[in-house]
Amino acid sequence: MSPTAGTILHKSKTSLKSWFYTIFVIASTRTGVSAKQIEREIGVTYKTAWRMCTLIRKMMNETGIQLFGHVEVDETYVGGKDKNRHANKKSGQRGRGAGGKTVVVGMIERNGKAVAKVTPDTKISTIFPMIVEHVPNSTTVIYTDEFRTYNNVSKLGYTHKVVQHAAQNYVSSEAHTNSIENFWSHVKRGIDGTHHSVSPKYLQDYVDSYLFRFNRRDDETPMFESLLDRLPSTSYSTTQ
Numbered sequence: 012m013s014p015t016a017g018t019i020l021h022k023s024k025t026s027l028k029s030w031f032y033t034i035f036v037i038a039s040t041r042t043g044v045s046a047k048q049i050e051r052e053i054g055v056t057y058k059t060a061w062r063m064c065t066l067i068r069k070m071m072n073e074t075g076i077q078l079f080g081h082v083e084v085d086e087t088y089v090g091g092k093d094k095n096r097h098a099n100k101k102s103g104q105r106g107r108g109a110g111g112k113t114v115v116v117g118m119i120e121r122n123g124k125a126v127a128k129v130t131p132d133t134k135i136s137t138i139f140p141m142i143v144e145h146v147p148n149s150t151t152v153i154y155t156d157e158f159r160t161y162n163n164v165s166k167l168g169y170t171h172k173v174v175q176h177a178a179q180n181y182v183s184s185e186a187h188t189n190s191i192e193n194f195w196s197h198v199k200r201g202i203d204g205t206h207h208s209v210s211p212k213y214l215q216d217y218v219d220s221y222l223f224r225f226n227r228r229d230d231e232t233p234m235f236e237s238l239l240d241r242l243p244s245t246s247y248s249t250t251q
Contacts, residue, residue, distance in 0.1 A: 015027075017243070018242045019066040019070070019242070020242070025059060025063065029053040029055065030063065031239075032052075033049050033053065033063050033064065033067060034067055034235065034238055034239065035235045036049070036052075037067050037071075037220065037238075038071075038223075038224070038233075038234040038235045038237070038238045039233075041201075041224065042197075042200065042201035042204060042205050043201050043205050043206065043217070043220055044064070044205065045064075045205050045206055046060040046061035046063075046064045047060070049063065049064060065213065067238075068213075068216040068217065068220045069216055069219075070238060070241045070242070071216075071219045071222075071238065071241075072216075072219045073126070073222045073223060073226060076124050076125075076145055076226070077146075077147055078118055078119070078120040078124065078145050078146050078151070079120060079123075079146070079148050079151055080120060080121065080123070080151060081120070081121040081151070081152050081185070082118055082119065082120050082121070082146050082151050082152070082154070083118065083119050083153075083155070083187075083188045083190050083191040084118045084138075084142060084153055084154070084155050084164075084188075084191070085116075085117055085118075085155065085191040085192060085195070086114055086115065086116045086133050086138070087115050087117070088112035088113065088114060088115070089112060089113050089115055089198075089199065089202065089214060090111065090112050090113050090208065090209065090211065090214070113214055114129065114130045114131070114132060114133055115127055115128065115129050115130070115195075115214070115218060116130050116137070116138055116141060117194065117195065118141075118142065118145055118191070119190045119191045119194060121190055124225075124226040125194055125222055125225055125226060126141075126145045126222070127198075127218050127221075127222055128141060128215070128218075129211070129215045129218065133158070133160050135163070138160055138161075139167060142164070142167065142169075146169070149169055150170075151169055152169065152172060152185075153169045153170065153171050153172070154172050154173075154174065154185075154186055154187065154188055155171070155172075155173060155174075155188065156173065156174055156175070157173055157174075161173070172186040173186060174186045194221075197221065197225075198218065198221045201221060202217060223238070
């Protein structure tokens, strides 16, 4: 049996050297890498480069992350055009429900790991099960802004502290969402600067790639090695 059987490398016409180089760049580059850059650097077609990058990002999916202690919860919106936003949400400001944008809900343990998922909306029925899934300890303190969806977080058994962004209050003692907002800023800068735009269909893969790197920022094991460890358990067909 081929050692590449059942992996994204199986029956690929692209050399293993090119595959490993692309895996290394995607795993190691802080803001990711575009398919156009891979096309230029390894000399393949754009279609092949795009497919390679897509399959590698799928390997970076983060599952089973558990958050404890002090956890910030927030949502952001990715994509869409500025002209579709409400007047008070333009010029890079975050909007809720702005036209043409995709919702991403995230949580981060202060000085720890993060979780983020593309969601269809910001309803309680969408966000609360996500909190319960990833924050198993009811002694955890949840920090949010004043968005009404979060009003009843305390009913889940957590201590809930709120920062009033609408009143231009961004830090109130320990109550703030600066950690998750910094993560959002990093993701958006990466997408805007490196990829320019991302289809909602593939947005989760891109978010996962940023989470993969963020959650391993303090690991002694190189991210390239951590990603290679996932090859045997990842089976995505490719004919490139």
